Amino acid sequence: MKSTAKSTARDSIREAAIGLFAEKGYAATTTREICRRAGVTKPVLYYHFESKERLYSELALDASNESRKQLLLASQREGSVRERLVAMMAASFALTMREPKLSTMFLRMVFPAGEAEPGIDCVGLGLEYVSLIAGVVSEGIRRGELQGRAQEVAQVLTGVHLIWAMSYVLTGGPKLDRNLARRMVDLVVDGCGNPSGRAGKRI
Secondary structure: OHHHHHHHHHHHHHHHHHHHHHHHOOOOOOHHHHHHHHOOOHHHHHHHHOOHHHHHHHHHHHHHHHHHHHHHHHHOOOOOHHHHHHHHHHHHHHHHHHOHHHHHHHHHHHOOOOOOOOOOOHHHHHHHHHHHHHHHHHHHHHHOOOOOOHHHHHHHHHHHHHHHHHHHHHHOOOOOOHHHHHHHHHHHHHHHOOOOOOOOOOO
16 A cells, blocks of 8 residues: 555656646746645655656656657568658657647757756757667668668658647647658658759658
8 A cells, every 4th residue: 555655646746747847847847836736745755756856857868768769669660661760750749649748848848948957968868869760761771762861861850750749739739640750751751862852742
């Protein structure tokens, strides 16, 4: 029973913190507000996380690790390189739709708007994301399935993905499904591989 109670309290704190960090950002959120929303006392919060900074960092790193895990799994699926890229984008979209508040919190971390947030290496996390995609694109170029420069294709895919994710968490649309992932990959891959700089397909 005690173990279950501790787990429930920890989960409640995490859920409350994600909601508040998404709504207000790190600097504007107080430990008192987190405790009030989670239904716990400050000593309970500090028992599980030591500080607001530690709580925020754990949430951000957990989200990053889960995203990396899903990208790796998708990148290892069978099929053409293009299909694997579609699977990677679709997997990332699925995470955003499943955890919109966590995604909003993460976007606030990337674009802090002057807020004083814990020292999380957003650039490093972004480069890891790009590197995973670039590795798959490089394989496609070696096989003759794709054209272009692997790093550039990966960077553009990451940027377009971020725009769609921001649109979803801010406006509720568009639906981040596999069809959108496919259209996005086709647009970027065909465009980056076309010497004239024009996309080979239209969406």
